[in-house]
Amino acid sequence: MLGATHAAAAAAGYLLWQSSPTGAFVAAVAATLPDLDRFIPSLHRGPTHSAAALLTLYLFGALYFPAILLPALFGYASHIFLDMLTPMGVSLFWPFSRKIRFPIAKTGGVIDAAIRLAALCAIGIVFFW
Numbered sequence: 001m002l003g004a005t006h007a008a009a010a011a012a013g014y015l016l017w018q019s020s021p022t023g024a025f026v027a028a029v030a031a032t033l034p035d036l037d038r039f040i041p042s043l044h045r046g047p048t049h050s051a052a053a054l055l056t057l058y059l060f061g062a063l064y065f066p067a068i069l070l071p072a073l074f075g076y077a078s079h080i081f082l083d084m085l086t087p088m089g090v091s092l093f094w095p096f097s098r099k100i101r102f103p104i105a106k107t108g109g110v111i112d113a114a115i116r117l118a119a120l121c122a123i124g125i126v127f128f129w
Ligand SMILES: [Zn+2]
Pocket: 034, 035, 045, 049, 079, 083
């Protein structure tokens, strides 16, 4: 999925779940973090897209930023889930290399755009309705 889709979906999901604009913002930012691995192409969708990364975020967050831990975990987990829906999948059980995937959406494809549009509509409805 594209970064904008990850951010919009995380923000919309958190807004609908917790009705917290601040939490939605944190979730959106956290949803962009796993793709920082794009700077090291051989690691893309590896360690940063795994349950180990999510556990590390939980432990680090519980110690250093407990007030925003829930939306951060939500955003990060939503990224991993959405990338599972693409043909490339994710290494959820890294360091094991098996990719977990339920390939129903191509990155930048129609479903990616539909998820992004639906998320943006949900955000708009929550804020402006
Ligand atoms: Zn990703």
